[in-house]
Structures are given as C-alpha cells and as structure tokens.
Amino acid sequence: MTQDTPPKSRARRGRAASIQTLAVETVTWTLDRPPTINDVARLAHVSKKTVSRVINQSPFVNEETRTIINGIIEQIGYVPSPQARGLAFQRSFLLGLVYDNPNAQFIVNIQEGVLAACRLAGFELVVHPCDQKSPHFLNDAKQFVQRQNLDGVIVVPPASENPQLVEVLRDLGCRYVRLSAVSLDEAANMVVYNDRQGAAEVAEHLAALGHRDIGFIAGPSRHRSAHERRESFVGTLKKHGIALRSEMVEEGSYTFESGEVCATRLLTREPRPTAIFASNDEMAAGVYKTAQRLGISIPRDLTIVGFDDSPIATRLWPSLTTVRLPAKDLGRLAAEKLIIRISSDEQEGHTATGVVSRMVVRESSVPPRG
Amino acid sequence: MTQDTPPKSRARRGRAASIQTLAVETVTWTLDRPPTINDVARLAHVSKKTVSRVINQSPFVNEETRTIINGIIEQIGYVPSPQARGLAFQRSFLLGLVYDNPNAQFIVNIQEGVLAACRLAGFELVVHPCDQKSPHFLNDAKQFVQRQNLDGVIVVPPASENPQLVEVLRDLGCRYVRLSAVSLDEAANMVVYNDRQGAAEVAEHLAALGHRDIGFIAGPSRHRSAHERRESFVGTLKKHGIALRSEMVEEGSYTFESGEVCATRLLTREPRPTAIFASNDEMAAGVYKTAQRLGISIPRDLTIVGFDDSPIATRLWPSLTTVRLPAKDLGRLAAEKLIIRISSDEQEGHTATGVVSRMVVRESSVPPRG
C-alpha cells in the first residue's frame, strides 16, 4: 500500500477504486453471448483464478472481494460452463440410471429419489432404459457411460443382477451402485431392499386372520427378489405352524398374464385356497381377474395380497392389501452413496445401506368364511 | 516422395514406415488413464488435428490415413471426451426432459421414444421432474438448463402449457419443443397429439352400439387435452343426433378418486346412463369401483370407456375400451424435431408435427341391455 512498484501497485490502486464504483453502480454493459469467467474477472478487476476461488468456495478469499465478485456474478447472471469445469476437474457431474424394469411407477419413483439427492449435490441424471435380451445390451451400456463420461451409475433390478453388466462397469472404472433384494457382492456397491420383512408380515397377517389353505404365486426364479419373498413367506408360515404344500405354489413371471394362469391353476384345485399371496401386484391383478371370471367373490371367498404397492393396488376393487417398497428412498440412498464416493474420491464405500418393505393392509384381506 | 527436404520429409517417411508397422502389429502399450486424442495422434504419427478430422468425418483425409487412425482408435479404445468436445463446440449433446405428469407410464414411454431418437444422433437425455405449484418451479427449470448447458429441452404436458416456463426457456435462448393437445404458439416449437380423433371414435362407437343415455366425465378445465376430448366427444355425439344433457356431464380432475365421485353422481341419477366415457383411464377405474360398489354389472348394465390406454386398462376386469395415445412416437418426434434444429443450427423449424390417438376396443363396451 505504501510503495509504488510501478506496474503492480498502479493496477492495484486502480482495482480498488473501480471495485468500489462497480459494487455500487449496476453493470449495464450487456454481452451478446453468455458471460464467462473472464467477463466476471474483468469487471471485478481481479484475475480469473480469484473468481474461480469464489465459485469453488475456497476459504482463501478476502470477504470483501468475495462479496464484490458474487455481486457481479449475480448482476450479469454468470453460470460456470459445465463443459469447462468438467474438462478441468475430469468430472461430468452426471449420474446415469440404467433400468430394464417394466414397472414404470417404480422407475419414476426411483428417478425422483435419485434426483432429490442429485439436486443437493449439483448433479444431474441421465437415463438409459435397456434390454438385457438385446445383443447390444452390454455395448450400449458401455457407450452410455463413455459417451458422456458419467461420474457414476445406478443400476436398477433386474439389470442390476446381471454380472456381465457389473463387469463392464468395473472395467470402465466407473463407480456404480446396484439396487437389489440381496447383497450380491461387496456391500459398498449395493443398496438393498429388504423384501423378507414385508413377506413375513404378510405371512403373519394371513395366519392371524385364520387362513390355513394358502396359495402362493412366486416370482420368476432368476429374480433375487422372488427368492427372498418366497423364502421369507414360506419360512414365516412354517413358524406359525402352517405348511405350504407344493401344489399350492405356482411360479409366475411377474406379469399380469402369468398371474391369471397361476390363479386359474390354484383356484380350480381342491381344497381351494382361502387366500392367495402373489409376489407382485401385477400378478395379484391377474388373480382378481381370474377370481371374478370364476365368480369367486373378493374378499368374501378369497383373500388376495400383492407386493409392490403399485398404482393398481388402489385402483382395483376391493383395494389390494400389499407390501410397500419405498422406491423413492431407495433411489435417494443409492444416489447419496454414489455421490459421497465420487466427492470423496474413494473407490469403495463401507457401510451397507438399505430400506425395509412394509405391509399395507387394505380391503382385499379378511378372515376366511366360516 | 522423391526429395529429402530434411525435417519434413524425414518425418514423413518415418511416419509412413511407422504407420505400416503399427497398422499390422497390435499396440501393446497400455495407459493408466483413458486415452486421449494426443495418444492416438502420437501412435499414428500424425497431428491431433488429423485425428480430429477423422472423428468428425471430414472428407479431407486420405483414405489410408483414415483407416490407420480408425484402427488405432479401435485398438486402444479411444472415446472422445464429451467435455472437451462440448467446450470447443459450445454444445453439450444433452437434451432435457421436463415433466410434472403424474402418469408414470406416459413419462417412461415418452422417455423411450426420445431416447430412440437421441441414440441415433449421439445425444443423451437428462430428466427433470418438477412441480408447477412449487415456488421454485421456474428457477429450478432455469438452473436445470443452465447447469448442464442443455442443447434443447422437451416439455411434457401439463407443464408444457405453462407460458411462464416457455418464457424462461426462450429468455435462456434454449431450444425447446412442447408437447400438447393443441398448437399453442408457433408450430415450430410444438408436437401435438390429436385427442379429437380418439374422442370422436369413442362417440361413434357408443352411438353405433346403440347407447343414447351417455354420461361423460370431463377432465380438469385447465388442461388443454380436457377441452379437446370434451369438445370432440360432445360434437361428434351431436352429429349422430345425441345431445349430451348437462346433468350427464361431470368434471373430474384426472384422478382415480374424482372418477369415483363423478361416477357416483352419474349413476345415482335418473335416467341412469347406459354408458360412461371418462376422459382418462384413472377416472374410468374410479367408475369401475363405483359401479361394483353399487352392484352395477360391467359391461352388462354399464359400458365404460377410458382414455390413455394406461396399464390399468388391461388389468381391470373386464378390460377397458380406451384410446391409445402413442406416447413413444410422441417422444421420438419431439426429439427428432429438436435434434434437427440443433444440428442445422436454425432457430425455428417450420413443419407442424403430431400424432393421432386411436380407439382400442376391449371388453367394457357392449350394446345397452334390452
């Protein structure tokens, strides 16, 4: 402040004066292009590095300088270029969502949960529906990650249970989190949903209502969730002294049509079950249709329980007792886990995370007649 | 080729020789980081500009050189950095999808259609669910576009009918395409779906079946689609000599519950309608529930028709006659329109594009009794 090293000091004094002026009067000069960090630096009479420090919340900036720069940023509506930041940081601030789940509501809920976490951390979400049966499946997924240089990927079941896909992601060095009913590999890369809890609650609910002749429609055996739901349901029934005879179990494919087929088999058999637990709501809807077709009254003659709490559960009449899987929380947890790993630059997380499914009792489950 | 201008020519010869070698033998040297354009250039003994030319399909590259470079790209698995390209091109190759539609299936279908078009053009899709009632709605949308510097945005109804949102997008200089039931402004920024066709088909269908006492559940008046469906349905009925008395019309809000309420009013009135057309499937499901509750048999005592062809349409029993809106095509068209505008760098397109909805007859519509 005292000495006058010609170039520097003059520049400094000039800056100080200009800053004062600029801070008070409005910057009126408008550009025909989006403002860049250079524009901000010029108007603030500082180097762009200092502006960069302000943007990135560096503590090594004078409070006054920070205020001035923030004011200018505000005035000219400066937004840092994500491409430039990405290039310098070697990051894209983009998360990917890979799904092949046919349940649209589930996907949308997951998306919302993921985005809730993304918003807080300044990430955006890129979606990628896919088809495991396609010959391009793995290559598409690879391109998806590479093309936008995704920072991380969230994979939804059943795609999340594909080991080859996981291998591709690992080879790419791309951080990922898988959603699944069970912890398939290192807990670090998983967010699990506990279907056992919900299935057990259903078993207890049916037992408590007094049902003894119970039919069960399992999910396709290649789905982890199908195993979980089945084991837990059967195990819990057994605890209550109810044995599920094999002819009371049918395996569906999680589709409406398969629900119809399985229900037809179960309901034309003697003794006819007084309750049917379908492993998802889609198949439960198929049971409704079959029961109505056969003139079996719901719930008077037949109790039905589903799983997922999808929109149809409340659209059906009578409304369906089911198990709610908190998909939005699931998405949020997955995104949080991923973002923490990305931000802290650690390769593997440690804690296992997950959500628990809970039964929702509605109108379709009542005690058996007589 | 003959002379030896010391520096250049030697370099050239060297290059030619090396190229041959490299093209034959596999490049074994592996990097601990993703390969860049510089790595490709070094291995090919060309400048990075030439590699750039190959990547961007410039015609000014010797066929042989191109082959060699492509070979090396293939071998080392080089993928251009989207950040760097974006920075240089001033483009992000990212499209945004803004939605506040509660119908998950519709959103997922739109997404798939959009992505089909994106894939062909090398774009990816970023999603942004929002809430028009939130005070941050407009600001969130603005940030969404700016934060990743989106090349274009597709807006789904009902958000697409918000003029303030459109203004924000225009101010940002962001290209956008709106999906709506009617062409709200310049055709350039719209992809419209023709709900009139579907609604007219329903009117004709009901008239042809012999229904005269017809109930109608309209959608919320703030939705454009609600207007379209109503006007077309009422108008077409009139053409067939059927006047829709005002007490046979109820206005719902596109929700299941509102469908129940409206159906209750319609079905407890004399003369009771022999058919009800609900403006969407959700409300039609509400009509099912009410009818079943009141002991009215479907379709024997009551014909029901919906709109949307959402998943519940086939889950209900009997399956619902409805109108299919080709959402996937809609998404594809919107994306194609946007991508053409982005790629050709024109501000406004010219042709109006759109899709037509068509009726799907199922089990819920039959001639009236007697």
Added chain:
DNA sequence: CCAATAAATGACACCGGTTTCCTAATGGGG
C-alpha cells in the same frame, strides 16, 4: 524496525478437443 509467517492474489500451464491459418505436395493446363 526487520525478519519470518500467514493471507490474498496473480501468472501460466493444462484439461482435450476444435478452429483458423498456413505449408507442402501433387496434378493439369498453357
């Protein structure tokens, strides 16, 4: 009052592509 230290800031290279401008070699016509 000066040296040592901490705080605040700037200069410059760099991230990985593209654009602009320029050079060298080739081929055809006068």
Added chain:
DNA sequence: CCCCATTAGGAAACCGGTGTCATTTATTGG
C-alpha cells in the same frame, strides 16, 4: 517447364474453467 488450383496435413490459438507455484501484502514476534 512453370504456374496455379487442389488436396493433405500441421502449428498455434482458443473454448472456459482449474491446478501449481510464485508473488505481493498484512501480521506477528523478537
């Protein structure tokens, strides 16, 4: 045989940010 147009390819600047390191200024202790 020379000139010029055309083709193939390179050097350097640039896009808009960030990292490293040096430099200046303010603060503190002896």
